[in-house]
Amino acid sequence: MNRNIIIALIALLTVSTWAACSKNIPVDEDGLLITTRKDCFVSSFELLGTDYVSVRVGAATIDTTALTVNVKVAFGTDLTHLYPQFTLAQDCKLSPKITGFVDFSDTLHPKQWTVISGDRQVHKTYSVIVSLQSR
Amino acid sequence: MIIHSKYNKMQHRTQYIGCFLLAALSLLAVSCKKDEYKLPTASNKLQDQAIKRTLGPNIVGQQIEFAYAMAILPNKGKLVSCTAEASIAGDSGTWMENKSYFTDVNNSGKDTGVVIGSPAVTSGNTTTVTYTVDTSAATLRYYYVVPEAARGKTVSIKFTAKSSDGEMISTTMGPYTISKMDMKLNLKVTNKTLMYISIGDMAVYDSTGAAAHAGSIDLVYLYRTYSTSTFGHALVAPAADTTYLPGVILPSGVNRNAKLLKVFNLRDHNLAPDEQYGDTFIDDIDFEKIDLTGDPNYAINLKQDAGVWVETADGKYRAYVFVNKVATNTATLSMKRYTINNAK
Numbered sequence: 001m002n003r004n005i006i007i008a009l010i011a012l013l014t015v016s017t018w019a020a021c022s023k024n025i026p027v028d029e030d031g032l033l034i035t036t037r038k039d040c041f042v043s044s045f046e047l048l049g050t051d052y053v054s055v056r057v058g059a060a061t062i063d064t065t066a067l068t069v070n071v072k073v074a075f076g077t078d079l080t081h082l083y084p085q086f087t088l089a090q091d092c093k094l095s096p097k098i099t100g101f102v103d104f105s106d107t108l109h110p111k112q113w114t115v116i117s118g119d120r121q122v123h124k125t126y127s128v129i130v131s132l133q134s135r
Numbered sequence: 136m137i138i139h140s141k142y143n144k145m146q147h148r149t150q151y152i153g154c155f156l157l158a159a160l161s162l163l164a165v166s167c168k169k170d171e172y173k174l175p176t177a178s179n180k181l182q183d184q185a186i187k188r189t190l191g192p193n194i195v196g197q198q199i200e201f202a203y204a205m206a207i208l209p210n211k212g213k214l215v216s217c218t219a220e221a222s223i224a225g226d227s228g229t230w231m232e233n234k235s236y237f238t239d240v241n242n243s244g245k246d247t248g249v250v251i252g253s254p255a256v257t258s259g260n261t262t263t264v265t266y267t268v269d270t271s272a273a274t275l276r277y278y279y280v281v282p283e284a285a286r287g288k289t290v291s292i293k294f295t296a297k298s299s300d301g302e303m304i305s306t307t308m309g310p311y312t313i314s315k316m317d318m319k320l321n322l323k324v325t326n327k328t329l330m331y332i333s334i335g336d337m338a339v340y341d342s343t344g345a346a347a348h349a350g351s352i353d354l355v356y357l358y359r360t361y362s363t364s365t366f367g368h369a370l371v372a373p374a375a376d377t378t379y380l381p382g383v384i385l386p387s388g389v390n391r392n393a394k395l396l397k398v399f400n401l402r403d404h405n406l407a408p409d410e411q412y413g414d415t416f417i418d419d420i421d422f423e424k425i426d427l428t429g430d431p432n433y434a435i436n437l438k439q440d441a442g443v444w445v446e447t448a449d450g451k452y453r454a455y456v457f458v459n460k461v462a463t464n465t466a467t468l469s470m471k472r473y474t475i476n477n478a479k
Contacts, residue, residue, distance in 0.1 A: 050430075051399035051441065075364035076379065076435035078397075135364050135378060 028120055032093060037118030039089035042126055045069045046085040049077060050101070057133050067126045068110075075133045079105040084113075084128065091118025104130045181207045181302040185294050188276075191404055191416035192314040195286050196226070199279045201308060205296035206272035212300035216265045217252075219277045222291045222310070224260045226282035231255040231262045235273035251275075285313040314419050316473040318405060324356040326464040331355060331389065332370070334445060334452045334472055342386045349388030353447050354395075354456075357383060358464050365436050368466050370395065370443055370456065372432035379433040394427040396444040397434040403442075406457040406469040422453045422473035437461070450475055 026034040045060040060071040073079070081101040086094055095114045104111060110127040117123075188200040205214060219231055233255060234248030251273050252266040264275060279292060291309035319337040324330060331345035332338075332354040345352050355373055359366040359381055371379045374392035402410065403417045427446045434443045439461050445454045453473050460467040 049397065051397045053399050074436065075366065076369075076433065078431045080429060080431075133364050135361055135366065135381070 028093075030093065033091070034120050035091045035118035037089070037091045038122055040092060040115050040117035040122040040124050041089050042069060042086055042115060043089060044087040045071060045128070046087075047071055047073060047130070048083040048085065050081045052083065055082065067124055069126055069128045070131070071128065072131050072133055075135050077132065079103070079107075079130060079132070082130070084111075086113065086115075088115055089117075092116060104128070107131070177208060179208055179211060181205065181296060181298045181300075181304045183294065183296050183304045183306050185306045185308050187308060187311075190414060192316070192418040193281055193290070193311050194314050194316060194318050194405065195281045195283055197281055197318065197405075198228070199281065199311070201277045201279070201292060201294070202274055203277060203294040203296075203306070204272075204274040205304070207298045207300070207302070209271040212298045212302070213269050213271055214251075214266045214273060215297045215299050216263055217273075217275050217297075218261055218263045218295045219279075220261045220293045220295070221279055222260070222293075223282060223285045223288065225257075225262075226280040228278070228280040229257060229262060230278055231264050232276045232278075233264045235270070235275060281313055287315045288313055316419055316422065316471050318469075318471050320406065320408070320469045321459065322468045322470070324466050324468060326356070326358040330357060331386070332456075332468075334393075334447050334454045334470070337470060337472055345389050346386035349386060350391070352389045353391055353393045353445065353452075355380060355383060355385070355389075356466065356468075357381075358466075367435065368437040368458070368461050369433065369435035370437065370445075371435070372448075374448070375432040379435065392432055392448040394430040394446045395432060395434045396425075396427055396430045397437070398442050398444065399438075400440060401442045401455075401457075402440055403455065403457060403471065406455075406471065407440075407459060410459075417455050417471050419473060422455075422471075422475075425453060427453075437466075 028034055041064045042062050045062060047055050049055045055073040055077045057072045057074050060069050062069050080103045082104050083101055084098055088094060093116050095116060102111060107130060110129045112125050112127050114123050114125045183203065183205045185201055185203045188202055189198065193199055203217060205217060207214065217231065232248065233250055233252045235251045236246050236248050239245045239247040251268050251270055252264045255262050255264045262277065289310035289312050291307055293305055293307045295303060295305040297303050317337060322339050324332065324339055328341050329339050331340040331352045333340065333348055333351040334353045335351045336348060340348060352373060354370045356370055357380065358368050369379065372391065372393040372395070373385050373389045401415065403415055405416060425444055427444060437458050439458055442455055442457045445456060451474065453475060454470050456468050456470045458466055459469055
């Protein structure tokens with residue numbers, strides 16, 4: 001009798017554990033949570049030099065309609081070694097990922113990054129246009 | 136009969152639990168019992184101990200400081216002499232203090248020295264202090280000035296103490312690797328005068344000196360202010376675009392290039408000894424690993440505590456130039472310089 005109760009309890013525990021673990025939490029290929037948010041924009045932008053100090057002159061101008069980020073950097077900035085930092089709308093992610101210094105010296109061909117919304121359905125590609133302050 | 140058997144089983148189980156609890160309580164009691172502290176019995180032999188007081192890389196021309204403690208039981212004898220023997224003879228200035236220091240609690244904890252022997256005598260690799268007072272314990276400081284002969288090699292120091300009962304004890308410290316790099320502190324540069332810097336010579340020249348050493352000038356220091364941009368203090372290679380050398384007329388033959396990488400808050404303890412910074416030390420390996428490929432030939436808007444990694448045009452030297460101080464039209468720089476073995 002007792003044995004039957006114990007077996008029943010173990011079976012119940014196993015089933016409930018399996019049920020608890022089998023929840024389908026949506027994550028993307030980076031292991032990031034996929035949410036229902038559709039917001040998809042850049043809210044602020046920073047550029048750091050090799051010394052990890054900001055090289056911006058004034059705030060970056062972000063146009064969420066034209067999908068551009070215009071930023072002026074101080075005279076003498078080495079455009080080949082700049083570290084961009086994006087602040088995005090909640091749950092968004094950036095592609096390609098920023099893994100180190102980026103070469104912005106080809107000003108005729110601005111670097112581009114795509115912002116992807118929290119639900120991973122909206123993609124918006126921003127161009128970062130860097131201009132150099134004159135002496 | 137069945138009832139009796141069940142009763143017996145229960146009785147056994149109760150006995151087992153009782154035994155287990157008793158054992159657990161006994162263990163608890165034993166584990167809580169404190170052993171009474173006993174003063175350790177001092178060894179009746181001559182004893183010693185040494186520490187290296189200097190941190191960071193061991194650089195040619197700089198001191199490495201040691202403290203060597205020795206003691207013997209007073210009823211066995213007194214200290215007679217203390218010797219430090221270096222595997223490579225120290226440079227001039229190598230010495231051992233003939234004072235033993237203690238912390239004076241009546242004088243704000245000041246490090247106070249008491250003379251215990253005659254001044255140190257250095258002969259070749261060996262420095263000796265002979266005791267002149269009757270003492271059984273002392274700690275002497277030894278300062279080894281790293282000689283040129285030790286560059287890139289290892290150095291060991293063997294400390295030996297002797298006591299009046301004929302005992303002798305030794306401790307060997309090291310081996311310590313001596314850095315290949317050089318260091319120069321507090322080079323003062325001024326706008327439009329002392330503005331030409333040679334990494335190879337680790338020196339600053341005016342225009343006349345620069346013309347005489349044209350082949351070794353790697354950087355130009357300048358200070359400019361503009362209403363439209365922040366130029367400030369700058370280090371620029373002579374071959375850089377004239378945009379970065381406004382108003383500079385280079386002496387004849389001064390035309391070398393260099394690669395520069397600007398950093399901030401890399402405050403090397405050796406280069407900023409007066410500023411009490413932490414334990415950051417730039418060592419040979421940092422120069423070996425840094426990659427300045429593609430870096431520009433100028434660094435402008437340098438502030439105090441900024442630094443610049445430099446590689447000379449011929450690839451012979453890499454250096455780290457630290458900005459100790461800045462003021463209008465002037466700056467104080469310190470540098471560590473490393474010679475690249477496989478330079479072109």
